[in-house]
Each structure stands twice: as structure tokens, then as C-alpha cells.
Amino acid sequence: MFNKNNKQIDIMTNMIYEKLVPKDHILVQIDSIIDFSFVYDIVKEKYSENRGRKAYDAIILFKLCLLEYIYCLSDVQVVKRAKTDIVFRWFLGLNLDDAVPDDTTLSHFRIKRLGAEGLQEIFDSIVKKCIEYNLIKTRRFIIDSTHVDANVSFPSKRKLICDAFRKVIREIKKFDETLAEQWLNNFEQEIEAQYNESENVSVSVFCEIAKKYAELIYLKTYDELQQNQKYNDAFTIFWDIVEQYSTSNTKNEIISCVDPDARVAHKSPGNKKRGYKNHILIDEDSELMVAANQTPFNVNDDKELKNLIKKAEETFGLKPEELSADKGYGTTTNRAFLKDNGIKSNIKFQDDSNRKPQYFTLDDFEISEDLKSVTCPNKITTYNYKRNYKKANDHYVLTFTFNKKICNSCPFRNQCFNPNSKSGRQVQIHERYDAILNDKKNMKTNELAFKQAINKRYIIERRFGILVRYHGLRRCRYIKMTGAKIHIILANTACNIIRMVNLILNKKTSLSLATP
Numbered sequence: 301m302f303n304k305n306n307k308q309i310d311i312m313t314n315m316i317y318e319k320l321v322p323k324d325h326i327l328v329q330i331d332s333i334i335d336f337s338f339v340y341d342i343v344k345e346k347y348s349e350n351r352g353r354k355a356y357d358a359i360i361l362f363k364l365c366l367l368e369y370i371y372c373l374s375d376v377q378v379v380k381r382a383k384t385d386i387v388f389r390w391f392l393g394l395n396l397d398d399a400v401p402d403d404t405t406l407s408h409f410r411i412k413r414l415g416a417e418g419l420q421e422i423f424d425s426i427v428k429k430c431i432e433y434n435l436i437k438t439r440r441f442i443i444d445s446t447h448v449d450a451n452v453s454f455p456s457k458r459k460l461i462c463d464a465f466r467k468v469i470r471e472i473k474k475f476d477e478t479l480a481e482q483w484l485n486n487f488e489q490e491i492e493a494q495y496n497e498s499e500n501v502s503v504s505v506f507c508e509i510a511k512k513y514a515e516l517i518y519l520k521t522y523d524e525l526q527q528n529q530k531y532n533d534a535f536t537i538f539w540d541i542v543e544q545y546s547t548s549n550t551k552n553e554i555i556s557c558v559d560p561d562a563r564v565a566h567k568s569p570g571n572k573k574r575g576y577k578n579h580i581l582i583d584e585d586s587e588l589m590v591a592a593n594q595t596p597f598n599v600n601d602d603k604e605l606k607n608l609i610k611k612a613e614e615t616f617g618l619k620p621e622e623l624s625a626d627k628g629y630g631t632t633t634n635r636a637f638l639k640d641n642g643i644k645s646n647i648k649f650q651d652d653s654n655r656k657p658q659y660f661t662l663d664d665f666e667i668s669e670d671l672k673s674v675t676c677p678n679k680i681t682t683y684n685y686k687r688n689y690k691k692a693n694d695h696y697v698l699t700f701t702f703n704k705k706i707c708n709s710c711p712f713r714n715q716c717f718n719p720n721s722k723s724g725r726q727v728q729i730h731e732r733y734d735a736i737l738n739d740k741k742n743m744k745t746n747e748l749a750f751k752q753a754i755n756k757r758y759i760i761e762r763r764f765g766i767l768v769r770y771h772g773l774r775r776c777r778y779i780k781m782t783g784a785k786i787h788i789i790l791a792n793t794a795c796n797i798i799r800m801v802n803l804i805l806n807k808k809t810s811l812s813l814a815t816p
Contacts, residue, residue: 303702304340304357309393310395312396313395314395316386316396317386317390319556319678320386321386321387321390321448322387325387326370326386326798326801327390327391328385328387328390328391328606329805330391330466330797330801331391332800333463333800333801333804334426334429334797334800336359336363336534337359337364337697338422338425339359339362339422339659339687340359340420341430342414342418342422342425343358343413343414343418346412346413346418347413348399356401356405356409356524357393358409358413358465359393360392360393360394360401361391361405361406361409361410361413362409362414362422363379363402364379364382364392364401364406365406365409365410365414365790366790366793366794366797367381367382367388367391367550368790368792369771369772369790369791369793370770370771370794370797370798371527372770372771372772374403374777375403375406376403378403378406379400379402379403379406380816382394382400383400388562397545398454400435406489410786411473411786414786415782415786416782416785416786416789419785419786419789419790419793420789422786422789422793423789423792423793423796424615424616425794426796426797426800427460427588427589427590427615427616428616429451429633429800430586430588430796431616431618433800433803433804434620435586435588435800435803435804436583436585436586436588436590437583437585437586437618438583438618438619438620438621439583439584439585439621439622440583440584440585440610440620440621440622440623440624440646440753440756441581441582441584441590441609441612441620441622441624442581442584442623442624442625442757442760443579443580443581443582443604443605443608443623443624443625443629443760444578444579444580444601444625444626444757444760444761444764445577445578445579445601445604446571446577446578446764446767446768446786447567447573447575447576447577447578447597448575448576448577448773448774448775448776448784448787449573449574449575449579449774449776449777450559450562450574450575450576450779450784451559451775451776451777451778451779452500452556452558452559452562452779453556454555454556454564455556457503457506457545458501458503458506459507460541460554460555460556460557461503461507461510461541461545462491462506463557464510464534464537464538464541464542464557465487465510465513465538466484467537467538468517468531468534468535468538469483469484470534471530471531471534471535472517472521472531474496474531475524475528475531475686476521481514483513483517486513487509487513490508491509492507494509503545504505504546506545506546507542507545507546508546510538510542511542511546514535514538514539514542516745517535518535518539521703537554537557537560538722540554540560541554541557550749551598551731553597555574558779559779559780560780561596561780561781561784562574562575562597562784563575563576563578563596563597563598563599563722563781564597564598564630565597565598566706570648573597573619574597575593575596575597575776575784576594576596576597576776576781576784576788577593577594577595577596577597577599577601577769578592578773578788578791579593579594579595579604580592580594580599580752580756580760580763581608581611581612582609582759582760582763583620584624584756584759586803587759587762587763587799588631588796588799588800588803589763589792589795590612590616591609591611591615592608592788592789592792593607593608593611594781594784594785594788594789600628601628601629602628602629602631602633602634605623605625605629605634605637606633606637609623609637609638609641609643609711619641619643620643621643621644622643622644622645622646622753623638623643623644623645623646623647624646624647624753624754624756624757624783625646625647625737626647626648626757627647627648627649627650627758629647630645630647630648630649630650632695632730632732632735632736633695633732634647635647635732635735635736635738635739636732636734636735638735639734639735639738639739645739645742646750646753646754647739648754649739649740649743657703659717660677660712660715660716660717661713662727662729664676664677665677666731667729667737669734669737670734671698671729671731671733671734672731673700674700674727676702676710676712676716676725677712677715677716678710678711678712680702680703680706680710682700682701682702684700684701684702684704684814685698685699685700685701686698686699686701687699687731695730695731695732696730696731697728697729697730697731698731698733699726699727699728699730700726700727700728700729701725702722702724702725702726702727703724703738704723704724705724705726707724707725763795766794766795767791767795770795770798771791771794771795772791773787773788773791776788
């Protein structure tokens with residue numbers, strides 16, 4: 301049953317707090333600036349109004365979650381420390397003899413009462429308070445992402461197939477132990493027989509055996525699959541793993557049975573990461589996060605630019621004058637989006653200065669601002685083009701074609717394209733190449749301002765460093781996408797709260813020093 305903690309601090313406890321709690325402690329500063337009563341509105345619908353025992357106060361439970369991410373503590377550690385730490389107890393609003401909720405209650409509250417959606421609302425509420433204090437300026441935003449490791453081990457492909465099968469068998473045992481034991485023994489005997497024939501059994505052989513059993517299990521336990529969700533989930537993971545290796549479709553590869561939402565990708569050549577990403581958009585002036593998204597690690601950074609800009613504008617009415625990002629965000633689609641929304645782009649282009657192409661590249665051609673003509677290095681201009689849709693990239697392209705006779709007699713023919721070509725040179729550009737031209741023009745005309753903006757990108761890296769070092773971001777505490785979201789949003793919220801408090805207090809200090 302929903303309950304608010306209306307208990308008053310007794311006189312004795314209050315006297316002790318007055319003497320022992322430092323006035324400049326970060327938790328005292330947080331409490332003086334942020335009223336957490338909005339938490340009640342976020343969780344109220346998750347409780348019954350008149351049934352059951354009175355629940356622990358939602359603010360106390362949320363503050364315990366927050367303390368975990370301010371001090372990098374686990375559920376057990378934060379509860380243990382709250383029993384003896386005088387400042388913790390003061391922050392929680394507890395008397396000296398009040399009991400502290402246990403760690404299972406805290407875990408239940410975080411997952412069932414708050415969840416990722418509730419925590420996102422809390423994150424948004426903190427950003428709104430930052431806006432109320434006029435901390436966010438919208439002069440320039442910076443976007444980037446950092447990886448968050450999944451909290452699981454990653455087996456080999458063969459072991460992954462076997463682990464997934466055994467997980468299905470464990471679920472079958474709950475309703476038909478005999479059948480489960482029979483299938484497990486048969487599966488292991490077939491694998492063992494393969495190793496008796498050869499010391500190195502390929503993944504494809506494992507897949508063939510596993511797929512045979514997957515089909516058999518599906519037919520024999522069809523009715524149970526329809527009504528048993530836990531069993532259905534285990535079987536679905538098993539089937540997807542078998543399919544991905546049978547068809548060599550590893551673009552969205554499952555790499556763990558324990559955490560089936562975690563994904564793998566290369567952060568840089570030879571640097572493989574497994575887990576999730578924290579995409580954030582920060583205000584350069586205040587270093588506060590104004591929007592954040594969480595995705596599996598194999599989602600490209602550039603896919604989130606539009607989402608984060610829209611999220612900040614739709615949720616808070618925040619729209620930057622400029623946006624800084626690394627080269628990975630500099631797709632034509634992103635540049636066009638920024639141009640259409642009146643946001644100046646501070647994104648570098650890929651550096652091809654060290655590359656020695658055999659033929660002329662697109663940069664060697666002059667493209668008109670209206671995208672109606674293209675001029676080649678020999679100063680020949682063509683207006684002949686066709687507009688085609690590229691399904692793989694989901695956008696339209698303009699294909700310009702030069703006259704074949706002119707190309708054949710051109711002195712640059714061998715540098716322009718293959719001498720054996722039977723047609724004139726073709727130049728293909730994105731339908732929104734106007735955004736590329738616009739950004740290149742801005743880079744040249746405002747070179748100094750552009751360099752200054754790019755050099756400020758270290759600010760977001762500093763924010764990531766703080767998240768990792770002080771708020772435990774680097775490795776997920778929980779599994780699956782829902783758990784990763786909870787972990788990352790809590791870390792982002794704790795980081796924003798600390799930054800907000802420091803900005804406000806520094807602002808007040810500056811004002812007091814300036815007052816005669």
C-alpha cells in the first residue's frame with residue numbers, strides 16, 4: 301500500500317545531527333537544492349491505494365538507489381552503510397533508531413516500482429530543475445557515446461550453443477523430467493561421437509545437431525511453448541542462436557544466454573567491445589546532460605543524433621544553436637537534419653589527405669549549390685542526371701553522367717575512370733549533398749570558430765570519465781536491455797545531480813563575493 305514518510309525527526313536525533321552532520325557535505329547540499337517529492341507522483345500508480353501493508357517511503361528508497369551511484373555501492377553495501385553512517389541517515393530522513401529497508405526491498409523497488417521508465421522521468425525532472433535554475437544555455441551542445449560492458453562472460457560459439465540448449469532442458473525438466481533427461485543425454489552423446497571422429501568439431505556441426513533437437517522440441521512441446529513464457533523465452537534464444545550460426549548471419553549476433561540483449565562490435569580496429577552504449581547530449585557551457593539514450597553496442601553512433609536532438613527539444617524545449625560531434629556522426633543524413641533545423645554543424649569530414657586514389661574522387665568535382673550540375677577537373681559541366689532510390693541505404697541519389705565522346709578525348713581520362721569503360725564518367729551524390737556543401741563552406745568561412753568548437757569536445761570525454769570513475773558506469777550491474785537502462789540512467793542522474801549542485805553553489809558563491 302502506498303505510503304509517505306511523515307515521521308518527524310525526534311529532538312535527540314535532531315541535536316545529534318546538528319552537531320555531527322557537516323553543513324558543506326555534498327548530501328546536505330543536494331538536500332538543500334532538490335526537493336525529491338516528485339518521486340511520489342512517478343511511483344504512486346505502481347502501489348495499491350488501500351490493500352496490503354504500508355510500503356516503505358518511496359523517497360527513502362530512491363535516495364538509497366541514488367546513494368549507490370554517488371558512492372559506487374551495491375544494494376547490500378548501501379544498506380549496511382545507511383545503518384551506521386550519520387550523514388546517510390540524515391539524508392534519508394531517519395531517526396537514529398529507525399530501521400533501514402533491506403537490500404531485497406531496494407532491488408524490488410528499483411525494478412518493479414521505478415523501472416527504466418520511472419528512472420527516465422526522474423532524470424527528466426532533474427534536467428527541468430536545471431533549466432529552472434537557468435544553468436543550460438543552448439549555445440552549443442556536444443554529442444557522443446561510451447561503451448558499458450555487459451556483466452557476463454562470453455563463451456565460444458560451440459559452448460554458447462550448448463549453454464542455450466541446456467537452458468531449454470532446465471525449463472523442460474520443470475514439466476517433463478524424463479523427456480528432458482532423454483534429450484540431454486542424446487544431445488551430449490551425439491556431440492561426443494563427433495569428437496571421437498575428429499578432435500576439432502566445427503560450429504556448423506554443432507548447429508546441425510542443435511537444429512535437429514530444436515525442431516524436435518518445438519513439435520513435441522508446442523502446447524507448452526504457447527502457455528509457458530519462461531520456457532518460450534529460453535527456446536527462442538536457443539533457436540535464434542542456432543539460426544544465426546547456421547545462416548552465418550552475425551550482424552545482430554547473440555553472444556550470451558545470460559544477457560541475450562548484449563551485442564558485440566569493434567570500437568576501433570582490434571578493439572572489440574561487448575555490451576551496451578550510453579549516448580548522451582550535453583550542454584557545453586554547463587556540462588549537464590540534457591538527453592540520453594541507451595542501446596546495444598552494435599548500434600552506430602550516428603543513428604542516435606536525430607533522436608537525442610528531438611528528445612531534448614520535445615521534452616524540454618531545448619534546441620542548440622550549434623552541435624559538436626566526432627566524424628562518425630557526420631553522415632549526409634545527419635548534416636541535412638541539422639541544416640533543416642537551423643543548427644550549425646561542428647563535425648569534421650573524413651581526412652583523405654594521406655590516401656592516393658587511382659582515380660579522381662568526388663572531392664575533385666565541383667558540385668553546384670542547387671545540385672543541378674557537376675563540373676569535372678577538366679572544367680566540363682554536365683546537367684544530365686537521374687534520381688534513383690537506394691533501398692540498402694534508404695535514401696535517394698543523383699547520378700550525373702558526362703558525355704561519352706567528350707570523356708574519350710579528355711586528357712584526364714586515365715585518371716578519371718577505367719579506360720575500358722564504355723560510357724562517360726558518372727558521378728553519384730546524395731540527394732541532400734547540399735548539406736555537405738553548406739558545412740564545407742562554414743568550415744572555410746568560420747575556420748577559427750570551427751576549430752575552437754572542435755577543441756571543446758574534450759568536455760564530453762571528461763563527463764564520461766566522471767561517469768566511469770565516480771558513478772560506476774563502465775560495467776553493467778544488471779542484465780538485459782532493461783537492466784542496462786536502469787544502471788545507465790541512474791549513473792547519468794547521479795552525475796547530473798552532482799554537477800547541478802556544484803554549479804548552483806559556485807554561482808551563489810560568485811554572487812556573494814561580488815556583493816559589496
